Amino acid sequence: MAKPRGTDGSLLSSLPWTIGALAVSVAPHLPHLPIWVIAAFFGCAGWRYVVEKRRRPLPSVWLRAGLALACFLGVFATYSTISGVGPGSALLAVMASLKLLETRQRRDQFVLLFISIFLVMSALLREQYLWSLPYLLVSILLIMTAWLRMSATPGETARQSFSTGSRLLLYAAPVAVAMWILFPRIAIPFWAVPMDTGTGTSGISDTMSPGDISSLSMSDAVAFRVRFDDIVPEPRDRYWRGLVLTVFNGRSWSQNDPGEGPRSYEEVEVRGEPVSYEITMEPTRQQWVFALDMPHSWELARTFMGPQHQLARATPVDQRIAYNAVSYTEYKTNVELSTYARSWYLDLPDGSNPRTQALARELRDTADSDEAFVNSVLNKFNTEEYFYTLRPPALGSNATDRFLFDTRQGFCEHYASAFAILMRAAGIPSRVVLGYHGGEVNPISGHMTVRQSDAHAWNEIWIDGHGWYRIDPTGAVAPDRIDYSVNDPASEGVGAAWGFRVRTRLIHNITVTMDAIDAKWNQWVLGYGPENQSRLMEKLGMQDPSWRKLMLTMVAIVAVLIGIISFLLALRYGSPVKDPAALLFQRFTRKTGLEPRVGETAAHFARRVRDEQALPADAIDSVTRAYHDARYGPKDDSALQRLKEAVAAIRQPRLRNLSAR
Amino acid sequence: MSSITWPFPRPRSLLRSLRTGAQARAGRWARKRQGLDPSITRLRPGRVYILPTGVGVVFGIMAFAMLLGSMNYTNNLSFVLTFILIGIGLISMHQCQRNLVGLELGFAGLEPVHAGQTLRIRIAVTNYSKNPRYGIRLYLEGVQTAAQDLKAGESKIFTLPLLTHKRGWLALDRFGVRTLFPFELFRSWAWLHMDIRGLVYPQPVTEAPEPPPTMVSHGHRQHDARGEEDFAGLRKYQVGDSPRHVAWKAYARSGQLLSKQFAGADTSSQWFDFDEILVPDVETRLSILTRWIIDADRSMEDYGLRLPGAEFPPMHGDEHKRQCLEALALFEAGSA
Numbered sequence: 001m002a003k004p005r006g007t008d009g010s011l012l013s014s015l016p017w018t019i020g021a022l023a024v025s026v027a028p029h030l031p032h033l034p035i036w037v038i039a040a041f042f043g044c045a046g047w048r049y050v051v052e053k054r055r056r057p058l059p060s061v062w063l064r065a066g067l068a069l070a071c072f073l074g075v076f077a078t079y080s081t082i083s084g085v086g087p088g089s090a091l092l093a094v095m096a097s098l099k100l101l102e103t104r105q106r107r108d109q110f111v112l113l114f115i116s117i118f119l120v121m122s123a124l125l126r127e128q129y130l131w132s133l134p135y136l137l138v139s140i141l142l143i144m145t146a147w148l149r150m151s152a153t154p155g156e157t158a159r160q161s162f163s164t165g166s167r168l169l170l171y172a173a174p175v176a177v178a179m180w181i182l183f184p185r186i187a188i189p190f191w192a193v194p195m196d197t198g199t200g201t202s203g204i205s206d207t208m209s210p211g212d213i214s215s216l217s218m219s220d221a222v223a224f225r226v227r228f229d230d231i232v233p234e235p236r237d238r239y240w241r242g243l244v245l246t247v248f249n250g251r252s253w254s255q256n257d258p259g260e261g262p263r264s265y266e267e268v269e270v271r272g273e274p275v276s277y278e279i280t281m282e283p284t285r286q287q288w289v290f291a292l293d294m295p296h297s298w299e300l301a302r303t304f305m306g307p308q309h310q311l312a313r314a315t316p317v318d319q320r321i322a323y324n325a326v327s328y329t330e331y332k333t334n335v336e337l338s339t340y341a342r343s344w345y346l347d348l349p350d351g352s353n354p355r356t357q358a359l360a361r362e363l364r365d366t367a368d369s370d371e372a373f374v375n376s377v378l379n380k381f382n383t384e385e386y387f388y389t390l391r392p393p394a395l396g397s398n399a400t401d402r403f404l405f406d407t408r409q410g411f412c413e414h415y416a417s418a419f420a421i422l423m424r425a426a427g428i429p430s431r432v433v434l435g436y437h438g439g440e441v442n443p444i445s446g447h448m449t450v451r452q453s454d455a456h457a458w459n460e461i462w463i464d465g466h467g468w469y470r471i472d473p474t475g476a477v478a479p480d481r482i483d484y485s486v487n488d489p490a491s492e493g494v495g496a497a498w499g500f501r502v503r504t505r506l507i508h509n510i511t512v513t514m515d516a517i518d519a520k521w522n523q524w525v526l527g528y529g530p531e532n533q534s535r536l537m538e539k540l541g542m543q544d545p546s547w548r549k550l551m552l553t554m555v556a557i558v559a560v561l562i563g564i565i566s567f568l569l570a571l572r573y574g575s576p577v578k579d580p581a582a583l584l585f586q587r588f589t590r591k592t593g594l595e596p597r598v599g600e601t602a603a604h605f606a607r608r609v610r611d612e613q614a615l616p617a618d619a620i621d622s623v624t625r626a627y628h629d630a631r632y633g634p635k636d637d638s639a640l641q642r643l644k645e646a647v648a649a650i651r652q653p654r655l656r657n658l659s660a661r
Numbered sequence: 662m663s664s665i666t667w668p669f670p671r672p673r674s675l676l677r678s679l680r681t682g683a684q685a686r687a688g689r690w691a692r693k694r695q696g697l698d699p700s701i702t703r704l705r706p707g708r709v710y711i712l713p714t715g716v717g718v719v720f721g722i723m724a725f726a727m728l729l730g731s732m733n734y735t736n737n738l739s740f741v742l743t744f745i746l747i748g749i750g751l752i753s754m755h756q757c758q759r760n761l762v763g764l765e766l767g768f769a770g771l772e773p774v775h776a777g778q779t780l781r782i783r784i785a786v787t788n789y790s791k792n793p794r795y796g797i798r799l800y801l802e803g804v805q806t807a808a809q810d811l812k813a814g815e816s817k818i819f820t821l822p823l824l825t826h827k828r829g830w831l832a833l834d835r836f837g838v839r840t841l842f843p844f845e846l847f848r849s850w851a852w853l854h855m856d857i858r859g860l861v862y863p864q865p866v867t868e869a870p871e872p873p874p875t876m877v878s879h880g881h882r883q884h885d886a887r888g889e890e891d892f893a894g895l896r897k898y899q900v901g902d903s904p905r906h907v908a909w910k911a912y913a914r915s916g917q918l919l920s921k922q923f924a925g926a927d928t929s930s931q932w933f934d935f936d937e938i939l940v941p942d943v944e945t946r947l948s949i950l951t952r953w954i955i956d957a958d959r960s961m962e963d964y965g966l967r968l969p970g971a972e973f974p975p976m977h978g979d980e981h982k983r984q985c986l987e988a989l990a991l992f993e994a995g996s997a
Contacts, residue, residue, distance in 0.1 A: 110716055114719070114720075114723060117723070117727075117742075117746070118723075120742060121727055121730065121739050121742055121743075124738040124742060125730075125736055125739060128736070128737075128738050132738050133738065133741065136741060136742055136745075137745075140742070140745055140746075144749065147843075147844050148844070151796065151842070151843075151844070151845050152795070152796070153795065153807075153809060153810050155809075155810050156795060156810055160793075164795075164843060168749055168753060168756065168843060169745070169749065171748075171752045172745055172748030172749045172751075172752050173745070173748070175744070175747075175748035175751060175752070176741065176744035176745040176747070176748040177744075179747065179748070180737075180740055180741055180744050183740065183744070185732075185735065186732065318734075319734060319735045319736060525737055525738075528737050558751075562751055562752075562755065565752060565755065566755045566759075569755055569756060569759045570706075570759060570762075572759075572790070572791075573759050573760075573762065573763055573790040574763060579814075
């Protein structure tokens with residue numbers, strides 16, 4: 001007889017759970033997956049369920065092979081690669097769909113559950129939010145329940161599986177927490193991290209071409225959060241130094257290549273009080289590490305300071321990082337500038353922006369000193385018709401000429417670029433600094449949030465006898481961009497400074513609260529790294545925490561926890577359920593003074609008691625009969641009551657034995 | 662072209678023989694360590710063994726890969742996921758072992774069978790804890806029972822099928838109880854060595870020669886046979902008496918089982934004699950006798966059995982049949 005071709009419905013108790021677990025683990029990928037992958041996944045899941053429900057046969061081998069080939073080609077065509085989180089999760093989703101179609105046995109679902117674990121993990125690699133942890137717990141619980149359903153006997157209910165799953169997850173939680181805290185965090189990647197994960201937005205780019213961008217993104221996304229140890233700098237001092245651009249090619253500003261340009265480190269003489277703080281920085285996929293101007297010291301592995309005091313990391317910041325730093329808002333750089341450096345900071349390409357250069361020479365001739373010249377330029381921005389706008393018109397070639405004389409609309413990059421060119425044309429060494437300016441103090445947690453929309457560009461010019469000096473020409477045009485008040489929470493925040501967003505107090509409060517929670521979450525959970533860990537360990541009393549010590553501590557604590565849980569399990573299974581009838585019979589055996597033998601039945605024991613002890617035979621018989629009725633008869637309490645009375649009627653024979661002796 | 666035989670053991674068969682060898686050694690070690698178990702045995706923690714399953718090994722490799730991935734991406738939430746999975750793996754190891762510890766296994770009887778039939782050994786498994794136990798299986802080499810759940814305080818009978826080949830006593834040296842609960846990542850098991858023996862009757866031949874002729878005797882043989890003509894009185898019930906002859910009314914009055922006796926009946930009986938069968942082979946003779954006994958019992962006739970050294974006078978009934986078959990099962994040539 002041919003094998004029945006249809007499915008037998010034996011997977012009906014577990015398949016819905018498996019499909020549910022898969023759907024939950026696919027859910028966070030939905031915004032990133034191509035639409036056909038989503039359609040394939042849900043199509044296959046629905047199809048497979050109907051097949052099982054109606055006892056239909058599974059699709060044929062050829063159909064499945066064709067679908068598999070089409071799907072893999074589809075993924076390759078969509079991404080033109082198969083490595084990385086994006087294509088990886090698409091491949092996993094496709095594999096899950098195809099595997100569903102050939103899931104014939106119970107055990108095939110193991111593969112599906114392994115796939116859903118990997119899908120959850122790739123969702124976490126892609127992005128981490130406040131809700132990622134609850135999501136992770138829910139999906140693990142679902143996967144574990146589906147797993148239990150898969151291996152359950154037909155009599156076991158879904159509720160039982162779910163409660164077993166939750167119980168085991170509850171047991172695993174303290175173990176996981178201990179491992180998470182103590183597992184040594186080593187900041188060395190084993191393999192190159194693909195750059196395509198969705199995270200990493202930055203308001204900062206490596207080059208600055210004011211003419212090209214005709215609008216700046218107003219992203220509310222957090223760039224980094226700062227927790228000051230004591231001193232919070234004044235709003236006018238909140239310049240977060242990033243990278244320094246020294247080369248202008250007529251169109252855009254860029255950094256000097258590592259092999260050229262002034263390389264000698266500029267000495268800094270610090271003044272005033274140090275500001276120490278901790279920054280939790282969101283991933284940018286760039287090397288730049290931001291610190292308050294002027295950074296003095298920092299605690300972050302593989303991070304170095306360039307000659308112009310820009311901090312950079314050896315590898316891109318592709319995960320949230322936390323670091324401590326100390327800065328001085330008052331400082332003075334050294335007063336020596338080599339001829340080579342001076343010529344580097346004065347370099348302008350020949351013939352670019354001729355009108356700007358002419359203007360610079362003209363203004364310089366009328367000014368008495370460099371300081372007077374700088375003031376006259378700032379004054380020009382301030383008093384003439386220049387506008388600060390985030391949507392300036394595009395400029396084309398000789399962008400600065402067009403900006404200064406024609407359009408007169410721009411944002412910080414336009415002003416910084418124009419200012420630097422004017423300075424260089426007039427013989428004053430200058431450069432452009434990119435970073436962030438500002439920061440909103442959260443009234444609940446006290447930390448400061450700096451957003452991508454706070455990205456800023458300003459200048460540094462060289463004044464003889466003074467050194468590098470920070471000038472922010474945008475401040476001359478839009479002083480409130482630089483100096484907004486911190487005392488009015490309703491007007492704080494990004495758009496509010498420019499007056500194009502009015503938030504009600506309620507929404508503002510919610511936003512501020514969420515921001516405070518998010519900050520703590522980022523600082524302590526998502527940004528928990530080698531620095532945080534060793535600080536926490538030192539606080540907990542571990543001296544000089546090394547990875548070896550951490551590992552040993554972790555193993556010891558996990559062993560203790562497992563021991564406790566094992567004990568709890570033993571308690572759970574250990575204490576036996578005593579039948580009330582058995583308990584009463586036990587009392588009877590104690591009264592008789594005889595020990596029941598292993599495997600001896602109640603009737604045998606009674607016979608032995610009758611033979612060996614001086615007890616009335618009918619009393620023993622009534623105990624035995626009532627015991628049998630109570631244990632094996634129909635369940636009612638009358639037999640139990642009779643047994644209780646019969647046992648109570650037995651007198652201890654021991655005394656009589658003693659007196660007889 | 663002649664093929665040259667592979668001079669070395671094939672890897673797969675080598676692996677298998679290594680595996681069976683290791684299993685046999687582990688079995689002997691456990692037998693020596695645990696000794697013979699009483700017929701009701703409560704599983705102590707020290708005799709419940711545990712090893713990861715194939716799925717468990719894959720799970721471990723996956724967790725390790727996830728740990729490497731989390732370290733590489735220094736992603737704290739995927740660390741959380743990884744450590745939860747590792748924690749679940751560690752917990753499920755203990756849970757798996759605890760699912761067996763404290764179970765009580767007891768031998769609950771078996772029925773003799775004929776050689777070639779399957780001996781069904783009943784084992785009662787009792788869960789005395791206040792927690793249910795899931796997915797419990799009993800197993801022998803090569804066979805396992807379906808998985809069953811035991812509620813708190815519940816007792817269930819598992820039936821182990823043991824194939825029989827020849828007559829005589831068949832001893833069950835060892836059986837096991839195992840579970841994969843909760844996640845099939847680990848298999849924990851316990852071996853039990855109880856003194857369980859089953860009697861295997863000889864296999865009845867399919868084509869038996871004609872049984873010896875029936876002898877009919879008339880009347881007055883009350884002691885040997887019970888005819889069904891005239892009611893002669895009551896006597897104490899004996900195992901093997903027909904339920905139709907039980908004096909139910911007397912039972913209702915006195916609570917004592919009595920059988921009605923009839924006198925003067927014609928009784929017929931046959932003697933099955935080992936020495937009269939003209940087949941040289943002892944086993945075949947026993948099989949023929951077995952067939953005759955089964956047929957005679959089915960047609961409710963009286964029959965007697967004569968073996969060298971033993972004689973069972975003509976009677977019928979389950980007890981008589983049992984005695985005869987037992988004698989055949991344990992018959993040893995030359996013992997007479």
